[in-house]
Amino acid sequence: MARTTGSDGEKTEAAVREAAVNLIARLGYEAMSMRQLAAEVGVQAAALYRYFPTKEDLLFTLMREHMEGLLQAWDAARPASADPVARLAAYVENHIAFHIERRHGTHVSNMELRSLSHDRLTQILRMRTAYEKELRAILRDGAEAGRFEIDDVGLTAMALIQMMTGVIVWFRPDERLSIAEVTTTYLSMTMRLVGVKIDADGATRPFERAKDAIAV
Amino acid sequence: MARTTGSDGEKTEAAVREAAVNLIARLGYEAMSMRQLAAEVGVQAAALYRYFPTKEDLLFTLMREHMEGLLQAWDAARPASADPVARLAAYVENHIAFHIERRHGTHVSNMELRSLSHDRLTQILRMRTAYEKELRAILRDGAEAGRFEIDDVGLTAMALIQMMTGVIVWFRPDERLSIAEVTTTYLSMTMRLVGVKIDADGATRPFERAKDAIAV
DNA sequence: GAATTAATTGAACGTTCGTTTTATTAATCT
């Protein structure tokens, strides 16, 4: 046999990507074979090589697009406000929403870095660093403005990101808590962790204001 | 050739374990071959099978002993005090010390769970759950005693553990921060995160007391 | 409707994998 009726390159490539993210998240990159992936898509292994020259190219493509998606999501969610509290709240909400929505992609991007060549690893880490830098800027601004109480900006940023990304380990959409409830709880943990202080005029607690201002 | 001069089963087994933890942490379980491991130890691949019947047995042994070590470390560090603040401080200190000291073992135990058979996965997860339960008990006691301000005990426990375990991702012993500095910062982040409150008599801030009471 | 291009199959390649078997030598025991 050869070309099958109804076959379509674009559809096949999309199916390969989706199946690959799920399989790699479940089995790991090394443990997933190209034959297994092909079977999931309903195709022979050789057909995969029409879309991705090597297995590593496939992995890199998935990771790069995941990181690009994360940066784009933050660009879209980034608030106009200069208020560090509002910016931090937006960062937390975007991070949790993105990571719950793209759980498998996050798993792949975080756990399979060691299977990348040196150059490609560098590219992915560069994007990750750019994303983390955004959080550090928010924390620094907030600390300088006297709104946050932070010992070490870099360390706090890492702690927050690891805490938030951790939701993908245990969160299941059909269980006890909704995404909104989880987000609310993580928001308040974050605000306490950075020691958000009473506003300059003392009239309102800034975190409470931020919660009202932003749809969860 | 056959038995080599000076060969000793106990030493070889110990060397295999150590090399395996390092190799699996660096390359991943699936990516590490038995021949690679044997070469690291200075032995032929067949010799490994005198100590571990299969590759998965080796992985499971490493993981089980790591988790047993973690539970034993906490049993030894567990404070006599009933004060939730002191107990939480001890938990954080023990967790960070253990995870920095056994970084590679933690990597293996956290990242290679999917390579375990169902039964063995269950065994490891049971130990992990027992360890996490200790933290939840501390948080619950503290919340009930009015010393902590916590929205959701289970969610806060997961957030704290992921935040703390995250140190193994970025911490390098020879860089900017010492273990003591990292621990101090994580302690204060933890205490803020759980909303430690002024003591009942209002005389002292409990976290400050706890810091003085416990050697960091 | 013929020619061309796109998509895929089926078979094969060389390599590496985890593991087993057998033989051999070092250390220990009697």
Add this chain to the structure above:
DNA sequence: AGATTAATAAAACGAACGTTCAATTAATTC
């Protein structure tokens, strides 16, 4: 010193791996 046990090497096993190649058919273009 001889017998036994412990620790290893060397070679081989079949299976699975990523990848390539040639052949074949569907869809598209002219």
